[in-house]
Amino acid sequence: MPQQMGHPVQLAENPGHTLGIVGLVLNFFGINIGGIILGVMSRNKSRQVGMSPTMGTISLVWGIIGTVIGFLLVIFFIFLMFVGALASTSTSSSSSYSDYSSEQGF
Numbered sequence: 754m755p756q757q758m759g760h761p762v763q764l765a766e767n768p769g770h771t772l773g774i775v776g777l778v779l780n781f782f783g784i785n786i787g788g789i790i791l792g793v794m795s796r797n798k799s800r801q802v803g804m805s806p807t808m809g810t811i812s813l814v815w816g817i818i819g820t821v822i823g824f825l826l827v828i829f830f831i832f833l834m835f836v837g838a839l840a841s842t843s844t845s846s847s848s849s850y851s852d853y854s855s856e857q858g859f
Contacts, residue, residue, distance in 0.1 A: 769799030773808025780815040785823065788816030 776791030795809030 765802070765804070767799055767804040767808075768802060769795035769797070769804070769806060769809050771795075772798065773806075773810075773812045776809070776812030777815065780812060780819055783819070783823075785816045785819035788812050789820065790816075792816055 772791045772795035776788040776795060779785075779791065780788035789812075792809045792811075792813030792815075795812060796806040797809075799806040799809055
C-alpha cells in the first residue's frame with residue numbers, strides 16, 4: 754500500500770482554549786472577575802464550534818471560588834477592625850475611670 758504524501762492531518766484548534774488559559778492566569782494573580790468573564794467567553798466560543806469547554810469551565814469555577822473567598826475575607830477583616838475598635842474604646846474608658854478614682858483616693 755503506497756504512503757500518501759502531503760500535509761499531515763491538522764487537528765482543529767479550540768478557539769476558547771486560549772481564553773480559558775488567560776482566565777486561569779488572571780485568577781492566579783487575584784483578578785477573579787476577569788477570570789470569570791474570560792471563563793464565560795471561553796465556554797461560549799468552545800461550544801459554538803462543538804469543542805470541549807473544559808478550560809473555560811475551570812477558569813469560571815476558580816474565578817467564582819476566588820471571588821467568594823475574597824468577599825468572605827473582606828467581611829472577616831471588617832469584623833476584626835470593628836471588634837478591635839470596640840475593645841480599644843472600652844479599654845480607654847475604663848482606664849480613665851480608674852485614673853479618676855485613684856485621684857479621688859478611692
